[in-house]
Amino acid sequence: MIPNRMDELARERAIFEACVEEWRRTHLGSFVLIRADEVLGFFDSLSAAFDEGTKRFGLELFFVQQIAPPNGVNMSLFGQ
Numbered sequence: 799m800i801p802n803r804m805d806e807l808a809r810e811r812a813i814f815e816a817c818v819e820e821w822r823r824t825h826l827g828s829f830v831l832i833r834a835d836e837v838l839g840f841f842d843s844l845s846a847a848f849d850e851g852t853k854r855f856g857l858e859l860f861f862v863q864q865i866a867p868p869n870g871v872n873m874s875l876f877g878q
Contacts, residue, residue, distance in 0.1 A: 814863055
């Protein structure tokens with residue numbers, strides 16, 4: 799993975815962390831797809847979010863994470 803993409807993944811993670819409290823009120827249980835500085839959507843399942851990410855970006859990296867309760871089990875995925 800190239801260093802610039804690692805920086806981008808860190809920014810995507812930062813977007814998630816900055817917004818997760820709000821999203822818990824509106825999208826709890828959903829999976830969010832983020833690429834670069836853009837939130838691309840919320841999906842009912844990991845497979846739906848991953849499918850959309852691979853449809854848009856192919857083999858390039860993208861960020862998917864479930865919006866879970868604060869102390870819940872959380873699933874993350876970096877697609878490539």
